[in-house]
Amino acid sequence: MSAALSAANRFAFMVAVVPYLMETGGASVRELAERFEMTPDQVRRLIETIATSGVPGDSGAYLDMDLFDINWDAFDRGEVILTRTIALDRVPRLSSLEVAAIVTGLQLLDVSLDPAAASIAESVQAKLRQDTGYIAGSSEVGDELSAVRSALNLGRTLSFDYVDAHGTHSLGRRVDPAGLHRYEQEWYLRGWCHSAQAMRTFRLSRMSRVRVTEDAATPQKPELRTPSWSESAAAQEVTVRVDPTALAFLSWYADAPRTVMPSGEVEARIVYVDGDALVRAVMAFPGRVRIVDDPALSDALRARARSALSRYHDAS
Structure with a gap:
């Protein structure tokens, strides 16, 4: 590899090397150089920056315990051993x-x-x-x-x-x-x-x-x-108009004929089976998906919206 490292190469190394060291328990500078296709000097310079990397604490400042650290005596002997990791060893939680x-x-x-x-x-x-x-x-x-x-x-x-x-x-x-x-x-x-x-x-x-x-x-x-859902005895059609920011709504209706209106909205003729499910899908895009030609569905949508709003009023 060339002696000059791009910013992208340096970033990629720093993102990858810490998990690698955590998994292996440590590695020599030469081993890291071979694995990441860098020179030993490049590895040394980048490893030295680990002690200036971390996550700011409650004070918003980077204090000692908020930074990564390595065994510097081992580093002098050509070995890289982490002694402190920040955030990476925390168990991720999904919302x-x-x-x-x-x-x-x-x-x-x-x-x-x-x-x-x-x-x-x-x-x-x-x-x-x-x-x-x-x-x-x-x-x-x-x-x-x-x-x-x-x-x-x-x-x-x-x-x-x-x-x-x-x-x-x-x-x-x-x-x-x-x-x-x-x-x-x-x-x-x-x-x-x-x-x-x-x-x-x-x-x-x-x-x-x-x-x-x-x-x-x-x-x-x-x-x-x-299967074609239009063949189902329960299938019905309705025209909707969709704001450009809500086109994800139409991902469920990939075959629906659609036209771009002068307003920028997309008008589509979609086939649906479950009217209640369609109303819930429309409500996921409030104000950005409109039912055009089915009064019963429009009434159901308004009723569900009023019911949702009433819960906020009751809570207050």
Whole structure:
């Protein structure tokens, strides 16, 4: 490496070397030079700056105990041993929002992971919930989800009892699974229903007694494909206008036709299944997402907003 180090190289070294020394318990100057592709003199100069690095204390000043330190006698002999670390050895704590973001991200990735990776993702989610007390807003469908995944991986037909949106019970439904999808905090199975002889979508939270049969599924049917939510009997359409600062709202509706208005807003025609879930999603972007052509949804949104405001008034 050149004798001259850029600011970026120096910063990268200082960020990496302290965790490395904490993990190894210490290292020689020559070892660090080889590992970080630097000269021993460059390593020495940068290590010497450790004693001027730290986190200011309650007084706002950098006092002795607020700074990193090393064993200077060992350093004279060419060894780098940390004797004091600041902040890096503290256990990081995640906020509830950070945990929610991580769990949601893992759940969205879940459907595209292979079984081994999906198992790791589920383990991480379980640990986060256990350590932080975070409770997801979606239904608990652990056993059903595992059975559906197993049927998809094995290429087997599923058997289950089902309660539809109208409360009608059907026993022993047999479905050749085509895909597993997550939408508005719910898991859905898309598959070929033997009874209906057509593609159908089933919500996992309405399934019970789910069983993977020994019968081979027939995914080669031409009808088996990625589900379109507009095909669901419960699907409806609505036009929304979205401020440019709230375009994240449309990430759930990637296929929605959209037009940029003269005001800069984006108008989109979206398909939704759960009106209450849509209202909650809109409320996450107050004043920046508007429902244009559905008075019932607009009324529901206003009612929920008034209810939320009333809680503040009651508290005061």
